[in-house]
Amino acid sequence: MTGRVVIVGGGAIGSSIAYWLTCEPWPGEVVVIERDPTYARASSALSASAIRQQFSTPVNIAIGRHGFEFLRRAGELLAVAGERAEIGLVERGYLFLASPAGMPALADNHRVQREQGADVELLSPAALGERFPWLSTAGIGAASLGRSGEGWFDGYGLLRAFRRKAGAQGARYLAAAMVGAERTGRRVDAVRLDDGQRVGCDLLVNAGGAWAASIGAMLDIDLPVRARARSVFVIDAAEPLPGCPLVIDTSGVWLRPEGRHYLTGVSPPPERDPDDPPLEVDHALFEELVWPALAARVPSLERLRLVNAWAGYYEYNTFDQNGLVGLHPDLDNAIFAVGFSGHGIQQSPAVGRAVAELIRHGRYLTLDLSPLGLERLRDGHPLVERNVV
Template sequence: MQKVTSLQTSYDVIIIGGGIMGASTACFLSQNKDFQGKVLVVERDPTYEFASTSHTNSCMRQQFSTGLNVRISQFAADYVKNLGAYLSDSRVPKLDIQNFGYMYLADTEEMATTLRTNHAVQHAAGAATQLMSREQIAAAYPFYALDDILLGSINTVDEGFFDGQAVFDWQRRIGREAGVEYVAAEVTALNKNTAGNRIESITLSTGQTVSCGQLVNATGSRAARTAAMAGLSLPVEPRKRFTWVFRAEHPLEQPLPLTIDPSGVHVREVSGGTYMAGAHTEEDPAVAFDDFAMDHSLWENHVWPMIATRIPQFEAIKIVSEWAGHYAYNTLDQNAITGPHPDISNFLFLNGFSGHGLQQSPAMGRGTAEWLTYGSYRSLDLSAFHYERIAANAPILEKAVI
């Protein structure tokens, strides 16, 4: 990243947050021939050691409860599979999606009804989701214990996991080569004009002040803190999510879909007899921004027993690695918050993705870049996720949150 002393005094767009959302927006801006401005990305932690982007499980799915989220992931799948073409660069390696799919399991009639309702939404949006009876699941995936299961839902088309780090790295690289500036610093203040309806400049931790035309809040789990600098409220908070990678003494004879157990524990294939599991504690409070401590009792008392119960072949497993990360959790409806603030018109939100950020970043970066350039969307209309619904307390509830 550039040293702070190399900064210009003014930029057309300043993006606070250099994770996947900030990088995607900057990259799309840099490739838009109609955008001729200067872009600065401010990132407080250039190592990304504790960023949500670095702790992602790199998964992608179309099994959402809202049609817009399905279409957002459909674009993401096309973007990942054709990254070199989208970035117009032959150096970009060919990426693909490991289409093992997501397997949602329902053990109550209420959960089964939700799967059926979601299936109708997904089917209408063009997703290849299939509902499966207990008998159908047992025939296709004989390793599950299914005595309590009423229904399953799976999609193996453009649904699984991918190399999210490669997408992130190439977006940053292409953006920088096209003139996007990245700086390692923390924003300490957002400075409004006299009327209070625009952000005129930002102040950095170095004491330097930089003027801006438009400002994007892409600060992940810290989004509410950034918004508060402008006197705005935002229902986004850090929620801790735990991940374990383990090796099975007796690997499965076929790939394991990303299985969402009714308990909330999820587990998926990695490769070569290695698997990845994730969960959160029963009580799911907001945590401190720097709280990444593991809860080892969660694995021993809940996660491992549930995995071994659902997949008896996983009775003998060994943890290879583990970590805790943060969801930027939208407490209103677990959906994205995008677009400009109605009163501070040059302050744009790109927040609250509640664990969907990596897979939604191509569409969100593209859409935000379009809004910054044209003042409207030219591809996928994201206005349903604009801030106005937050102010009106009008949630668009996403039911398929893991």
């Protein structure tokens, strides 16, 4: 296709699509509609920004591997006028801890990961204790540790770098909110903005993150994507934790270093996880779940100090907690890239590239993202990912 591509949402996903699409000259125009250029509430700016290969489905593993390769080279790929992009990539593995009951699932996931070429090793409790002497192995049956190709980075830095590079390559950002759409049958003709503008489109991309369902509603499309609040707590550890990876405890609590501090959090239990709540830190979650679990797993963290906290939204796909990527089956000229459910920033490089291929060539060339297609909603076939954090 050619003509005007209108991307609604200029977070990491929308800006990555704009970047990839403008890497080669585009016969038309690439317009990104982003209502908040400060990104104060955007998930990409509030993310824990970690990347892994330890998923249970081949497509997510492949996306993680592609993403890490991109991040290794992001400094040069996203440089503008000779100035390298700074994304602060730290290569350090995820450490998934499993209880004895969780061992079969861990072993299954490990087998799939190895088949996909992921560099992940299984550790016994004894090996774990030797490797990380500050960690209690009580209640652990086995663990899996990424040896390479996993880690964390500056998510806000990546978003800014995508945006800056896309702009330098010709994408045009409009600081306005989409408030309506014009649709004729299976086609979206135009979007309407809160400043009164009408922007005609040959192709529309919904990259609205936690607000994707409201963009869907403007197109008369019902999307199972809801905002779910996630709190991140910044702590000071009483003692150093040498070589600390990104630990996923059996309780679901996660922990990773960030400079001289550590970040931690947990997904709230379902009865405390409403749809579309206010964006507020859940301090009770820290007291009741996070701290006790940390102190049990890392005894010196009994004496931690909470220094800061923030909250952001997961763009939670209530159908199967995986990205929904591709042409919408009810529309001829609308692509959705939504619903990443807490693993979207690491998926932004691969999703941006794949969606740009879909737009330019009508099919995926480098990475086949068809397992993430929206047909699975219509057909009632969830893509089950067991490793959702």
